[in-house]
Each structure stands twice: as C-alpha cells, then as structure tokens.
Amino acid sequence: MAPRCILRLSGQDVLSFLQGLVTNDIAGLTDGLVYAALLTPQGKYIADFFLLQDGEDVLLDVVEPLAEDLHKRLTMYKLRADVTISTSELNLQRGTGPVPEGAFPDPRHPDMGWRAYTSAPASDDGSDWDAIRVAHCIPETGIELTSDSFILETGFERLHGVDFRKGCYVGQEVTARMKHKTELRKGLRRVEITGPATPPGTPITANGKPAGTLHTRSGNAALAYLRFDRATGPMQAGDAELRLI
Numbered sequence: 001m002a003p004r005c006i007l008r009l010s011g012q013d014v015l016s017f018l019q020g021l022v023t024n025d026i027a028g029l030t031d032g033l034v035y036a037a038l039l040t041p042q043g044k045y046i047a048d049f050f051l052l053q054d055g056e057d058v059l060l061d062v063v064e065p066l067a068e069d070l071h072k073r074l075t076m077y078k079l080r081a082d083v084t085i086s087t088s089e090l091n092l093q094r095g096t097g098p099v100p101e102g103a104f105p106d107p108r109h110p111d112m113g114w115r116a117y118t119s120a121p122a123s124d125d126g127s128d129w130d131a132i133r134v135a136h137c138i139p140e141t142g143i144e145l146t147s148d149s150f151i152l153e154t155g156f157e158r159l160h161g162v163d164f165r166k167g168c169y170v171g172q173e174v175t176a177r178m179k180h181k182t183e184l185r186k187g188l189r190r191v192e193i194t195g196p197a198t199p200p201g202t203p204i205t206a207n208g209k210p211a212g213t214l215h216t217r218s219g220n221a222a223l224a225y226l227r228f229d230r231a232t233g234p235m236q237a238g239d240a241e242l243r244l245i
Helices: 014-019 026-031 064-078 129-136 172-180
Strands: 004-010 034-039 045-054 057-063 084-087 091-095 114-118 186-194 203-206 209-218 221-227 235-237 240-244
Touching: 004 014, 004 064, 004 091, 014 026, 014 057, 026 034, 026 045, 034 064, 045 064, 045 114, 057 064, 057 114, 064 084, 129 209, 129 221, 186 209, 209 235, 221 240
Parallel strands: none
Antiparallel strands: 004 057, 004 084, 034 045, 045 057, 091 114, 186 221, 186 240, 203 209, 203 235, 209 221, 235 240
C-alpha cells in the first residue's frame, strides 16, 4: 500500500473553501467519504484524495508524495478564509469485505472495500488491489493519474469523483466542456494482454502508429491509456499483444 498522509482542515470556512476548489460536491460528506480532485485552471490533474467529515473538521486522505505540494496549494488558495491546514497523526486502515465499525465504504466502487482513519498503524488486509483496479478500470495516483491527465479521460465520473451540478471549482470550465461539448477521443480502458511482462509506461502501437501507453497489469488484463481511433484492432506493447476489452 502506498503511504498516505491525512491532512486536517479546520475553521469556520472549511466547507465553503473546499466547495469552491474541488471537483465533487462537499454536501456528500453527510453520507461518508467523498472522492474528489484538485485541478489546474486548465483542467489538468493535480491530486486526487478522499474527504471525510470529522466533527467540525474535514480530513483529507492523499498519497504521501503529493501531500506537501497539495498542502502548499491549499494554503495559497485560502487567502483570508478561516481555514487551518495541518498534518494529522491519523493513519489509514483499509480492506475488503464487510465494513467494520468506524470505517467507511470506498465511494469509487464497492469492490474497493472500506477505509478507516485511526491512531493505529497504517494497514490493509492484503487484498490484491491491482487486480481489483484493473477489473473495474480504476486509476491509481502516480500511475494512471499524472499531471497530464484530464479526469474525465480517467473515469472520474464513473468513479463518483466529479459533480456537474455543484457550481464552480478550479478547472470546472474545461471539465464541463469536455463533458457536454466534445466526444472523448482518448482515455483509460481495459485491455487483454498476451505475451511477456511489459513494464508500465511502455508505449502502445497499432499498425506501427502510436496508440497509447500501457499501465497496471494483472494476469491477462491491464489498464491502458488509448487513442480510441487506433484501438480498434490488435495493438502491441513491447513483445506483448493487446486487444481492447
């Protein structure tokens, strides 16, 4: 499990502050975890994270390598808002199966199990997370989700990570335009893969032309970022052959 950092956001303005920044509707905090992202004004991905109401505060669960930059960006945006951002001493525990007391279902997909935040050491139950992600086309921070990503191309709408009725947030205009005025020509998809192990990041070709990039593999399936117009038949990644599932 990649290390996670749990930030604590407190202050009278914390809910309105987040509502104007992130891709999802903060009103969902009344029901449990909210999955969301922070984007650039141009609609590009900066970080994805989980939000959870904790009394009058909000916890923000983000992968550790992105935590410092995200903290700085949130601090820059808060201006005179009554918001304090600090690093909590809580840790993430997660697993699959029945949701234990004090834990919350992962909002992206039921098979992603549950998440809990306590002072106990970080842990998970050993579930094959890559297999689950590949089975349901769920991107991972730093692998399928990078600074070049547009969230709709990586499935955020299907994963309940974006709300198109909540109003403005950073990057909202570009995201809404991609939703309503264009047809996606590229995106994350599942592929069947035959052949030797091929490292993530390997370029994919079709008829000798660039067709995308291979990412996480599990068994004979993998996630790939593809150009849809070139993903209509056999594709190659190194010595492996791919077909769109």
